[in-house]
Every structure is written in structure tokens, then in C-alpha cells.
Amino acid sequence: MSDWIYPYPPLYPGILLQRYKRFFADIELDSGETITAHCPNTGPMTGICIPGNRVQVSLSNSPTRKLPYTWELIEVNDVQPTWVGVNTALPNRVIKAALEAHLFPELGDYQHIQGEVPYGVDRKSRIDFLLTGDEGRSLYIEVKNTTWTEGRLALFPDCVTTRGQKHLRELMALLPRSRSVMLYLINRGDCTQFAPGDRADPIYGKLLREAIAQGLEVLPCRFEVTLEGLCYRGLADLKL
Numbered sequence: 001m002s003d004w005i006y007p008y009p010p011l012y013p014g015i016l017l018q019r020y021k022r023f024f025a026d027i028e029l030d031s032g033e034t035i036t037a038h039c040p041n042t043g044p045m046t047g048i049c050i051p052g053n054r055v056q057v058s059l060s061n062s063p064t065r066k067l068p069y070t071w072e073l074i075e076v077n078d079v080q081p082t083w084v085g086v087n088t089a090l091p092n093r094v095i096k097a098a099l100e101a102h103l104f105p106e107l108g109d110y111q112h113i114q115g116e117v118p119y120g121v122d123r124k125s126r127i128d129f130l131l132t133g134d135e136g137r138s139l140y141i142e143v144k145n146t147t148w149t150e151g152r153l154a155l156f157p158d159c160v161t162t163r164g165q166k167h168l169r170e171l172m173a174l175l176p177r178s179r180s181v182m183l184y185l186i187n188r189g190d191c192t193q194f195a196p197g198d199r200a201d202p203i204y205g206k207l208l209r210e211a212i213a214q215g216l217e218v219l220p221c222r223f224e225v226t227l228e229g230l231c232y233r234g235l236a237d238l239k240l
Contacts, residue, residue, distance in 0.1 A: 004103060006094045007229040011056040011072060019049050025071045027055055037069035040087045046148045046158035046200070048076055048084050056083075056227065073225065078190065083225040084147050085187035091145045092128055094223070094230055095183060099129060099141075103232055106219060107141075107181070109133055120170045139179040142167050146184045146220075148197060154186045154220065154236060155197035157204055168207040172214055181217045182208070186236060187225060194220030195239040209240055 014029040025039045037057050056073040072090075073083045085091075092115070098104065099113050110131040117130040119140065131139040148158035157164055171180035184194060196205035212218060220236040 004098070004101065004232045005229040006090075006097055008056075008072065008227065009058045011058055011227055012069070014055055014057065016049075016051050016053050016055045016074060018051055019045070024067075025055075027057060027069070027071070029057075035069050036067060037071045038067040039071050040089050041071075042088070043157075044159050045086065047078070048074055048086065048147050050074070050076065073227075076188075078149060079152060080190055082188050082190040083227070085145075085223075085225050085230070086147070088145045091143050091185040091187065095129065095141075095143050095185060098232065099131070104219060104221070106217070106235075107131065107139060108136075110139065119174070121173065125166070125170055137178050139181060140171060140174055141181045141183050142171060143183050143185060146186045146194070147188060148200075149188070149191055152191050153193045153195055153239065154184070154188075154191040155195055155200070156184055157197050157201050160201045161204060164201070165204055165207055168204070168211050168216075171216055172211045175215045179217065180211075180215070181219060182211070183219045183221060186220060186222050187230075189222070189224030189231075189233065191222060192236055193239050194218075194236040212240070 014027040017026040019025045025037045028034050054075040057069045058072050060068050072087050110133045112132045114130045116126045119127050127140045128143045129141040146154050146156045148155045174180045196208045198205035222233040222236050224231040
């Protein structure tokens with residue numbers, strides 16, 4: 001297993017009191033202070049947004065921030081006590097560092113990494129990463145943060161995602177002249193398998209299976225989350 005780690009900034013522990021208006025979380029720090037932290041996750045956070053659970057927040061010194069604290073982690077106890085990453089701004093940073101370290105042998109050889117590259121029929125979409133080399137096909141990678149689980153099975157999505165459906169259609173349109181990869185960052189260390197979240201969005205699950213049949217590559221990447229950072233633990237088994 002790899003010991004590669006993406007480090008967190010200093011974290012401050014507390015208890016989640018409530019999340020509201022998507023972007024706000026009231027948290028009681030261990031110091032006794034009650035704060036309102038920025039919640040950088042616009043989704044429903046199914047199964048992990050649990051008032052009373054332990055959380056970790058980071059602190060920004062930026063004078064322009066209205067909310068200096070950012071909610072980073074929450075501890076859940078589905079199978080075992082597990083820290084889960086809730087900051088959806090983090091996965092692309094993690095994967096960029098992993099790509100620079102050539103952490104995923106499944107992707108093969110590449111020399112150049114570009115982020116947020118326009119693509120699609122109308123060029124209005126942006127792919128998370130485009131990998132190119134001196135020879136061979138271009139490789140397009142879309143990254144999805146994954147935190148919803150059933151036991152040790154990670155699931156995506158946890159709600160209807162028309163945007164996610166659009167990404168699958170656009171990745172299929174690139175085939176076969178280019179390689180298309182859907183990379184699911186499993187932002188918790190207690191999962192060994194991955195499947196589409198059919199119960200939340202059956203259309204997404206149907207599209208994902210169609211895309212795989214046409215040549216889409218899927219990398220369900222397992223990351224152990226600790227108070228120090230994220231550690232890559234290899235691929236989860238894909239269950240379709």
C-alpha cells in the first residue's frame with residue numbers, strides 16, 4: 001500500500017451543531033467557543049451530515065474572509081469510526097498532486113497535465129484534467145468526490161445530478177479517438193467497493209454502465225482520511 005499523503009493544514013476539533021443554507025455549519029469547538037464555519041459542499045452530504053458528531057475545521061488568516069473557519073472533516077461510525085472529507089474543493093488538488101507523482105499506473109505514460117481544459121460539442125464544459133504525451137491518445141479525466149456509503153460500498157451520486165449525467169455523455173462523445181476516465185475519489189477509508197448510486201439517480205447509473213460498455217475507464221480511488229491528510233490505498237472493486 002502506498003504511504004503517499006496529501007497534508008491538511010492545522011485542524012481544530014469540535015462538534016457539529018447544525019448545517020443550514022448549504023454553506024453554513026454551526027460548530028462548538030473543544031475550546032467551548034461556538035463558531036459558524038463555511039461548508040464547502042453544496043450537496044446533500046447523505047449519511048455524513050450528522051449533528052452531534054465530531055468534526056474538524058481549518059482556520060484562514062485572510063482578512064477578506066467573512067467566515068474564517070472551513071469545515072474539513074466529520075467522523076462517522078457506519079462500519080468503524082472513520083473520518084470523512086467534506087471539503088469538495090480538495091479532491092482536484094489531491095488528484096493533481098497524485099497525477100504529478102504518477103500515482104496511478106492505470107493511466108500509463110504521460111508528460112503533460114492540464115487542468116480545466118474546455119471540451120465538448122459547444123466547448124462550454126471544462127474537463128478536470130487532460131493528460132497528453134509525446135505519442136498516443138489524449139486522456140480526459142473527470143473527478144468526483146464520493147462520501148455516500150452502504151456498509152463498505154461507496155456510492156456516487158447521492159442525489160440526482162444532471163451535471164454528472166452531462167459529464168458522462170461528454171466523456172462518451174470523446175471515445176474512441178481519446179481515452180476517457182471517470183475518477184471517483186472515495187474520501188473515506190472504510191470502503192473496499194464502489195457502485196453507481198442507482199437509488200439516488202438511476203439515470204446516472206444507466207449512463208455510467210453505457211459509458212463503460214463504450215470504453216469509459218473507471219478509477220474508484222480509495223483514500224484513507226486522517227487528521228494529517230489523505231493517504232492513497234489503491235482502487236476499490238467496481239460493482240456494476
